[in-house]
Amino acid sequence: MLRHNNAGNRGRDKTAVIELENVAYSYGGGELLTDMTLSVAPGSFHFLTGPSGSGKTTFLKLCYGALQATAGHVRLFERDVRGLGRDDVAILRRKIGVVHQDCQFLDHLPVTENIALPLSVSGQDTSGAGAEANLKELLAWVGLTARGDALPPELSGGERQRAALARAVIMSPDVILADEPTGNIDWEMSQRLLTLLVELNRMGKTILVATHDLGLIRAAKAQVPTRVLRISNRRLQMAGADL
Amino acid sequence: MSLDLRAAAKMLQFDEKADRVVPPTGFTARLTVFSSFAMAFLAVFALALSLAAGRVAERWGDELAQSSTLRISAPAGEGVTQTEAALRVLRTTPGIVDARALTIDEQRALLTPWFGADIPIEDLPLPQLIDITETDEGYDAAGLRLRLAAEAPAAVLDDHARWRRPLIEAASRLRILGWASILLIATASAAMVTLAANAALAANAQVIAVLRLVGAKDTYIARAFVRRFALRSLTGAAFGTLVGIVALVLIPSRGDSAGFLTDLSIQGWGWVWVILIPPLSGLVAFIATRFAARRVLEELA
Incomplete structure (x- = not known):
């Protein structure tokens, strides 16, 4: 069983933001993930590695309730996902920001409206002076001030990733999950994105990044304490310390 | 749902x-x-x-609920007799509330739209009309026709309800x-x-x-x-x-x-x-x- 937080291993952490207990996931008759146990403490920074097709994306989807485990228990903020309805999962998801490699947006809406989408769907004000100021600040933070009125298809890969990150954090979620966030962008842009993730972690956010990019992991380790998990043979393992 | x-x-x-x-x-x-x-x-x-x-x-x-009509085209001299006989039959027939022979003036009013108000109706060989009011259940038309054939052979029952x-x-x-x-x-x-x-x-x-x-x-x-x-x-x-x-x-x-x-x-x-x-x-x-x-x-x- 893997228990992770910045202070090191403990017993079962009652304040774990994400907790997996003997989780398995099967699809089409085959088991993709098996016997996964993990406790992610608040404020921790985790990387998830593994070969292509090992199930990293599936693992992340289990961590934000997009998929239901076929065995075991997934607890988000101490609530078992299995017993929740879709609306309850939707409310829980507002506490988890997600960034995908193929960031999906509403292509007919400008970047600012896409970034503000989590506020809109949760019924929060997006047109008041305060909300607009926050949005501008967020755009500046991800370096997209000049691209706020652009439509998503007009953005470059790096800009899309940063817009997706801005959208993921606008609700000030407790957890940020990123699935291969640097997969489609160059080294410089990936470093910029990492800087943003590190900043978020220093603000107390829990970060879990699935990536192939060992350089990204090394760069992160140089800035904040991180843990590296690896999916191998459908199981979750601690990766080697040489990373 | x-x-x-x-x-x-x-x-x-x-x-x-x-x-x-x-x-x-x-x-x-x-x-x-x-x-x-x-x-x-x-x-x-x-x-x-x-x-x-x-x-x-x-x-x-609504029109059905109104009257049927009995028309008596009797030879000269028998009109009044057959009308009275027909009225007796009608008034004793189950399903009929009322039977009333139309007056000369009423018959004139019926013809006025076609022949004008000055028609000398007394000189015309017009049949005598009897207005019949039925109950909601109506009457037995076939039985009435048989009785009328015996009592007033010149009477013709115009049962318009049957075609309406x-x-x-x-x-x-x-x-x-x-x-x-x-x-x-x-x-x-x-x-x-x-x-x-x-x-x-x-x-x-x-x-x-x-x-x-x-x-x-x-x-x-x-x-x-x-x-x-x-x-x-x-x-x-x-x-x-x-x-x-x-x-x-x-x-x-x-x-x-x-x-x-x-x-x-x-x-x-x-x-x-x-x-x-x-x-x-x-x-x-x-x-x-x-x-x-x-x-x-x-x-x-």
Whole structure:
């Protein structure tokens, strides 16, 4: 069983933001993930590695309730996902920001409206002076001030990733999950994105990044304490310390 | 499907941002508006047909409840005798409330529209008419004819109820057919809106995925589609109803001659039904889209 937080291993952490207990996931008759146990403490920074097709994306989807485990228990903020309805999962998801490699947006809406989408769907004000100021600040933070009125298809890969990150954090979620966030962008842009993730972690956010990019992991380790998990043979393992 | 009124009301609330999350869908939008337009237009005619058939059935029914007529064309000298005999028979016949021989003046009034007021009716060999009022159950016409043949052989019973009854039945069935058509129109509208909503939902699977990713509840996602289709259907049906009314008005007036086809109009309380067509169309679209949205969102979960 893997228990992770910045202070090191403990017993079962009652304040774990994400907790997996003997989780398995099967699809089409085959088991993709098996016997996964993990406790992610608040404020921790985790990387998830593994070969292509090992199930990293599936693992992340289990961590934000997009998929239901076929065995075991997934607890988000101490609530078992299995017993929740879709609306309850939707409310829980507002506490988890997600960034995908193929960031999906509403292509007919400008970047600012896409970034503000989590506020809109949760019924929060997006047109008041305060909300607009926050949005501008967020755009500046991800370096997209000049691209706020652009439509998503007009953005470059790096800009899309940063817009997706801005959208993921606008609700000030407790957890940020990123699935291969640097997969489609160059080294410089990936470093910029990492800087943003590190900043978020220093603000107390829990970060879990699935990536192939060992350089990204090394760069992160140089800035904040991180843990590296690896999916191998459908199981979750601690990766080697040489990373 | 249970209809939670609070959730339904929430879905109809105007929310510009919620409406904007779904991209404009030109084809399904036009399809929904057009089908609602056509269905409302047809509904107006089906309604007019049904209401007109109802009026005809009612009118003929009222006339049925009035009198039958006995005509006595007796040879000279036997008229009074046979009239008195016929009246005796009629007054003792079960199912007849009253039987009364028309006076000369009343017979003159009946002929005035054709021959004028100055007709010398006393000089004409006119038959004596007897007005018969039936009970609701009516009388046995065949038995009465047999008795009259024995007592007043010159009497001819004009039992107009017997030929009007099938017409009333036909009119009643036409009325039922009209309402059945309206029901079919509503069902077909629901089916078309469901198909269009399904197409729109399927075409926007990515939009739904993004909305779910950022924490949107199913109600929020469904609202954008439900409001859109309900409003399109309402708009199309309003235009269809308006054009249907104009088309009804353009049917030539019946003038003095009563005719079923020229009586195809909306009168009195019938207008309430016509006014209800657009909101009912919107309601049908609302229910159909909500059902489709729930099903598709369930499948995409």
